[in-house]
Amino acid sequence: MLDWGIIVHYFPFLVKAAVMTVQISILSLILGFLVGLIAALMKLSRNVLIRGAAGFYVWIIRSTPLLVQLFIIYFGLPQLGIDLGPFLSGVLGLALNTGAYNAETIRGGISSVPPGQMEAARSLGMSSGRSMKRIILPQAMRMAIPALGNNFIILIKDTSLVSTITLVELTLAAQRLIGSTYKPFEMYIMAAFLYALMTTATSYMLKRVENKMAI
């Protein structure tokens, strides 16, 4: 069945590659969160152009495959003289993608805060920006955390797609090792195990954050 010798020998190599997966996950998670927050706030703007731009962004991302988005950034943009290389292309593509989903999640969180909260803040003389920052967003985020966490987990798994733009992360590393060992079963099982480890650890941490923020 499984060739344990191969597993023991190659596992450290895949762990190293998984470090790259963790790096791009964290980077695109942070960027994607900021993008999502900004897009969500833009969607609430009084200005129809700002609102429209955010709406367009969310629509275009959610209605096209991530793989095509990555190809446009990595293979397409160089044609316009913008060559980001695999790492930046990967992070940008993932961040923009998860950002659109985060935007919808955060917007949902904001609209779930009762309107009386904004009214109370405004009646105390707080500006709309300050009310949003101090009163609405803290409550909206609490409500959004489970769904945001879900987006984070999806993001970690989606990083495997950047293997197609030559970024050597866990999936591409496994593929390359298969090329030299002819052991696809062992390699992919190890990769799957490492993905499960990363997503499960993330879920666990998110649960803790959620409990901590509960009131």
Place this chain on the structure above:
Amino acid sequence: MKDNIKKDDIMVELRELHKYFGDNEVLKGINLKVQRSEVVVVIGPSGSGKSTLLRCVNMLEEPTSGEIYVEGELLNDTSLNHKAYQKHLNRIRTEVGMVFQQFNLFPHMTVLGNIIEAPIQVQNKTKAEAIEIAEKLLDKVGLADKRDVYPSTLSGGQKQRVAIARALAMNPDVMLFDEATSALDPELVGDVLHVMEDLAKEGMTMLVVTHEMGFANKVGDRVVFMDGGYIVEESTPQEMFTNPKHERTKKFLVDIVDGK
């Protein structure tokens, strides 16, 4: 105390106020003056426009036409550009405190946090100053021991008293109460009315929407009866409750006594 304050000071004035929600005209030309230290109680059937009127006084609702003056300053000053207008509203809102039927306390902040938030954020008070004010107010509403708990652990009556303290922390000149006791269990209404009565005795200018006729009679200087977007009748509490002039007023007062 109330008698030494000069009475000819107009704190709130509404002139020909109209408000539409779509095609629905909810306020049909309201004229009302509230003088310094006066307690004006607004009564009337459901849907008559009481809340809308009150919410116009701090521009939570924008009137369709007409003017709102707070301490002589035009609130809905449409000559200002958007940014200046927002600033102008925020400044005047600090002078007008509002208490809501549903309390609207900030659930993610402690009782103290709720009270010190706006003084720090809006009036640039230091935290120490804000806390000093908050503690005095909590004392006043009888909740000094609740300083560090979250609103979810409070009863409705306690929540509403915190909400009153929160509004008072801005040191407003006028207080608006929109059915402040309607969401409370009957046994908790008294505590909140008591706080409101004390406030009136200290000379606070108050505009109060309520169904508590006892409070209107005892604390009110003037009672305004609204129906269908109009002020139908306004007079002293005695006059209103013993000798109402309009049929609609009589009917409303009879219905109220019969428990609606």
